[in-house]
Amino acid sequence: MDERKTTLRVENVFKYYGEFTAVKNLSFEVKAGRVFGFLGPNGAGKTTTIRMIVGINYPDEGRIELFGNRISGEMQNRIGYLPEERGLYKKMKIVDQLRYFAALKNVSSKTADERIDFWLERMNLSEWKKKKTTDLSKGMQQKIQFISTVLHNPDLLILDEPFSGLDPLNVEFMMDVIAEFKSLEDKTLIAKITEHADEKEIQLVENADAQILLKRLIESGASISKFEQIEPSLNDIFIEKIKGNQ
Amino acid sequence: MRKFLAVVKHEYKKIVLKWSFLLATLLFPVLAAAFAIVPALIFSIKGEATRIVIVDQTGKVAPRVQANLANDKLAARADKAARDSLKDLSASQEERMKRNAEQFGGNFKFVEYSADEKSFEQIKRELNQKLTADELDAYLIVPSDFEAAAAKFEFFSRKAGDFVINSALEEAVNEAVRSQRLADANISEAQLKDLSQKVELNVRKINETGAEKDGDSSFVVGIIVAIMIYITLLIYGQQIMSAVVEEKETRIAEILFSSAKPFELMMGKLVGVGLAGLTQIAIWIISALVLIGIGLAQMSAAGMDISIPDITPLMVVCFFIFFLLGFFIYATIYALIGSMVTTVQEGGQFAFPPILLLVIAFYFSFAVIRDPNSRLSFWTSIAPFFAPIVMPVRIMAEMPPFWHIALAILLNVLAIAGLVWLAARVYRVGMLMYGKRATIPEVWKWIRQS
Numbered sequence: 001m002d003e004r005k006t007t008l009r010v011e012n013v014f015k016y017y018g019e020f021t022a023v024k025n026l027s028f029e030v031k032a033g034r035v036f037g038f039l040g041p042n043g044a045g046k047t048t049t050i051r052m053i054v055g056i057n058y059p060d061e062g063r064i065e066l067f068g069n070r071i072s073g074e075m076q077n078r079i080g081y082l083p084e085e086r087g088l089y090k091k092m093k094i095v096d097q098l099r100y101f102a103a104l105k106n107v108s109s110k111t112a113d114e115r116i117d118f119w120l121e122r123m124n125l126s127e128w129k130k131k132k133t134t135d136l137s138k139g140m141q142q143k144i145q146f147i148s149t150v151l152h153n154p155d156l157l158i159l160d161e162p163f164s165g166l167d168p169l170n171v172e173f174m175m176d177v178i179a180e181f182k183s184l185e186d187k188t189l190i191a192k193i194t195e196h197a198d199e200k201e202i203q204l205v206e207n208a209d210a211q212i213l214l215k216r217l218i219e220s221g222a223s224i225s226k227f228e229q230i231e232p233s234l235n236d237i238f239i240e241k242i243k244g245n246q
Numbered sequence: 247m248r249k250f251l252a253v254v255k256h257e258y259k260k261i262v263l264k265w266s267f268l269l270a271t272l273l274f275p276v277l278a279a280a281f282a283i284v285p286a287l288i289f290s291i292k293g294e295a296t297r298i299v300i301v302d303q304t305g306k307v308a309p310r311v312q313a314n315l316a317n318d319k320l321a322a323r324a325d326k327a328a329r330d331s332l333k334d335l336s337a338s339q340e341e342r343m344k345r346n347a348e349q350f351g352g353n354f355k356f357v358e359y360s361a362d363e364k365s366f367e368q369i370k371r372e373l374n375q376k377l378t379a380d381e382l383d384a385y386l387i388v389p390s391d392f393e394a395a396a397a398k399f400e401f402f403s404r405k406a407g408d409f410v411i412n413s414a415l416e417e418a419v420n421e422a423v424r425s426q427r428l429a430d431a432n433i434s435e436a437q438l439k440d441l442s443q444k445v446e447l448n449v450r451k452i453n454e455t456g457a458e459k460d461g462d463s464s465f466v467v468g469i470i471v472a473i474m475i476y477i478t479l480l481i482y483g484q485q486i487m488s489a490v491v492e493e494k495e496t497r498i499a500e501i502l503f504s505s506a507k508p509f510e511l512m513m514g515k516l517v518g519v520g521l522a523g524l525t526q527i528a529i530w531i532i533s534a535l536v537l538i539g540i541g542l543a544q545m546s547a548a549g550m551d552i553s554i555p556d557i558t559p560l561m562v563v564c565f566f567i568f569f570l571l572g573f574f575i576y577a578t579i580y581a582l583i584g585s586m587v588t589t590v591q592e593g594g595q596f597a598f599p600p601i602l603l604l605v606i607a608f609y610f611s612f613a614v615i616r617d618p619n620s621r622l623s624f625w626t627s628i629a630p631f632f633a634p635i636v637m638p639v640r641i642m643a644e645m646p647p648f649w650h651i652a653l654a655i656l657l658n659v660l661a662i663a664g665l666v667w668l669a670a671r672v673y674r675v676g677m678l679m680y681g682k683r684a685t686i687p688e689v690w691k692w693i694r695q696s
Contacts, residue, residue, distance in 0.1 A: 018691070054504040056678065073249070073507065081504040085680065087496025092260070103252035104505035148501065 004031040006068065007156050007188040008053060013062035015048050022048040023059075030190065032155075035182055037205030038192040046192055047084065050158060053190075054081045067155065077105050080154030084161050084192075086145045088133040094120075094144055095129045098151060105152035112151060119147040123173075139170050146174065150181075157181060158190045163201050171200050178204070249506040253514025254521070261485065261522040270481075271526050275533065295355040296403075296411050297381070301369055302388040303361055310422035311386075315354045315414065353411060357382055370402075377404055386415070393427055465615050467557075468639045471565065472611040474530070475635050476604055479572050482523040483580040483600060487593050489515060490584030490677075499677040508674040512581060513666070520573045527569060531562065557642075564651065565638045571658040572634025575665060576600050582669040585676035586684045607632040611639040618643040628654040630661035668693060 008030040015023040023045040030036055040046050051057040052064055055071045066075040089097050095116060102112035120126045123143045128136060136144065142165060149157065162178070163171050181187055191208070193201045261267055302308035361369050369387065376382040384403035391397050399419060405411065428438050493499045502511055535557075579600045587593045610626040617623060618640050627637040627646070633654040640646055675692040676684055684692075 051678075056500065056503040076505060079504065081501065083497065083500040083504075085497040086501065087498045089492065089498065090496065096259075100252065100256045101501065101505070103256070104249055104502065106248060 004033055005186070006030070007032045007034075007066070008190075009063075009065040010049070010053070011063045011065070013049075013052065013059040013064060015045070015052065015057065016060050023052075026062075030188055032186045032188055034188055034209040035204075036188070036190045037208040038190055039194070039205060042194060046194075047160070050081075050160065050190075050192060054079055054158065077152060078155045080149040080152065080157045082145060082149045082157075082159045082162060084164075086142075088141055088144060090133050093130050093132060094125075094136070097133070098144070098148055101148040102151045107152045115151050115153075116147070119151070122177075123147065138165060139167050142166055143170065143174075146177070155186065156188045156190070158192070160192045161194065161201065162191060162204075163198055171198075175200065175204070250510045250514045253506070253511055254518040257489065257515050257518025258521050260489070261519060262525060267522070267526070271529050274477075274530065296353055296405070296408075297355050297357050297383045298415075299357050299359040299373060299376075299382060299385040300388065301359065301361045301373075301385060304388065304390055304392065306426050307388045307392055307419070307422050310425060311415075311418050312356055314418035314421050353414070359385075373402070377402070384411075386419070392423055393430070465643075468611065468615045468642045471642055472608055472635055472639050474527070475569055475572060475638060476608045478523055478527060478569070479576045479604060479634070480601065482519055482573060483576040484597070486515065486519050486577045487580040487584040487597065488590050489519070490581050490673075491587060491590045491593050494585060494677050494680075495589060497680070503677065508677065509670050512670055512673050516574060516577050516581065519577060520570065523573055524566070524570070527566075531565075561638075561641055561645075564641050567655065568634045568638045571655065571662065574662045575631060575634065575658065576604065578662065578665040578669045582665070582672050585669075585673045586689060588681065588683055592683060603631045604635070607635040610636050614640045615643050618646070624650065628657055630658050633658050 006029055010026055010028050013023055013026045014021065026045070026049060038046060038050070048057065052059050053066070053071075055076050058071075064071055067078060069075055088094075098116045099109065099112055102115070103109065107115070116129075117126070120129055123146075125140060125143060128140065133141060133144075146162075149159075159178075162174060166174065178189065182189060191201070191204050193205055300308045300311055302311075359373070364372070366387070373382065373385045377385075383405060384401065386402075387400040389397045389399065392399070401412075401415070403411075425435075425438055429435075433441070493502065580597065583596050583600075584593055587596055607626075610622070610632055613620070614623040614627060614636055623636075623640055624646075626632045627640045628650060629636075637646075637651065637654050641651070671693045672684075672689055676689070
């Protein structure tokens with residue numbers, strides 16, 4: 001219909017860890033305003049790829065562009081990243097940690113305070129503002145982690161197994177927030193799931209505009225896990241399934 | 247830069263706005279004072295008088311011992327000892343010393359006992375009965391051959407562990423026997439007094455300009471400086487390590503690394519924690535200077551001349567410079583270790599290399615106080631890892647040539663640059679390695695690859 005801007009472009013990316021090739025010649029493109037599902041079994045290179053997108057690692061070969069630019073601190077400020085393994089400072093007040101995470105994304109303290117109040121209110125956590133992480137339940141902590149990924153109003157949101165460990169009520173709640181994010185123009189969402197994904201996560205990815213599937217086979221019996229591509233012609237299989245008339 | 251400052255602010259506030267910081271800041275001077283005062287207080291507590299019998303069938307020693315143990319004589323001796331150790335007593339100190347001496351002196355009560363014509367065994371039996379009946383605390387038997395070298399003085403006491411009593415008695419007996427021997431050699435009491443006059447060593451230090459100075463005070467100040475730097479480096483180094491491990495253990499590192507460069511994060515942490523340490527030391531030093539200032543003003547108002555070590559502003563500046571150098575050296579090592587391990591406990595096991603270096607530096611500073619101009623002093627006061635403790639101590643002992651200080655600063659800055667370079671590489675990879683501790687070959691690979 002329309003020519004949307006490209007949020008993310010991954011071009012012939014390789015990443016090696018010593019002898020081991022973690023990502024092999026991966027290419028794909030994510031347009032603005034879309035929702036992407038990112039799936040594949042353990043060891044397929046999903047986390048490595050995401051880490052390269054958010055600027056934690058760098059590709060050994062190939063190129064990654066965000067919003068039409070090479071990855072930089074400025075580009076990092078436009079990404080909200082909720083990692084698979086996530087944590088909070090144990091003995092710090094919730095409001096102080098959120099302020100710190102916002103400051104690291106270059107949000108002014110005034111704006112940060114307004115947004116912290118807004119999100120805590122929305123997540124029904126206002127009374128926990130001055131409490132420490134250890135006083136919060138696991139579900140509450142996950143909501144705080146989610147707040148920390150959206151405080152800087154990112155243009156690209158990357159959620160790594162967003163619902164793992166959440167109780168059903170909070171999952172519904174998060175689904176609403178994500179749906180709202182999706183409805184905004186020019187915002188892009190990438191949700192990563194594994195084969196252990198729960199129903200809601202699968203639902204989220206199934207309803208995505210497109211899915212990126214990284215697949216590798218683990219050769220059994222080998223002393224060192226060795227990964228091979230399932231189809232030799234395509235290094236990393238990339239399926240984009242455009243839904244509807246978009 | 248903004249992100250770097252955000253990290254600095256975060257780390258600084260995390261430490262300084264905590265009760266433990268306030269407590270440690272206030273407690274250190276209190277503890278230091280307690281270490282100095284409490285032992286003196288404990289020994290000044292007056293014990294009950296020791297009821298003692300001196301059995302002397304020769305009749306020559308006992309009167310002398312009794313005279314020596316008389317209150318005024320003991321008091322004089324204690325007073326003399328106190329004066330030797332503490333020059334320039336103020337009036338109030340002198341008053342206190344006298345009181346203490348009296349307390350020590352009043353500790354003997356002589357019990358009458360007739361030992362005439364009794365055998366050694368009989369005396370012992372009778373006196374032991376008195377001991378068990380709580381009529382007596384101790385007794386001393388002077389042998390008839392007391393002048394012989396092999397003579398054995400038997401002392402029986404229910405409180406044999408009271409070394410204050412024991413040493414007072416031993417000295418009194420020694421002096422008594424000595425004077426009796428001299429009297430036997432026809433030397434008069436007056437001659438005796440002249441002959442046994444003690445020599446006094448007045449320790450003065452001469453610096454390069456030729457000015458004299460008291461020797462003792464620079465030792466004490468040197469040790470205090472060494473302890474202060476040693477403890478703060480240790481505490482803040484560990485603080486860095488546990489902060490790094492926390493971010494790794496809780497996986498916060500992943501979020502942080504997706505927001506700012508690892509180098510910014512690491513340096514921000516080092517600078518923030520360093521500033522917190524600096525704040526604490528500054529509070530200590532300023533309050534110490536203020537207290538010394540008040541004390542001096544009071545004393546000079548009372549017309550007293552008291553010697554304190556001269557501390558110049560240059561010394562204070564050097565102190566802060568070397569504290570910072572030491573902080574960055576050790577904090578970087580701790581950050582490196584923190585990013586290699588998986589838990590704080592594991593970090594504690596691997597923290598021995600920096601602790602060892604600190605302890606060695608601390609011991610070198612003793613050698614430096616004894617001889618600030620030796621070759622050992624020169625090398626240890628410029629060497630990386632040691633200079634941060636040794637050089638300030640050396641400066642307190644005696645101002646070294648300026649180029650020594652400059653060289654020490656240069657070498658340590660180079661060491662910091664090298665360590666930061668190494669740590670940044672290990673930190674980048676190590677912080678995202680979960681589950682297992684990195685081995686040295688692995689770490690070496692990270693350093694080479696990045």
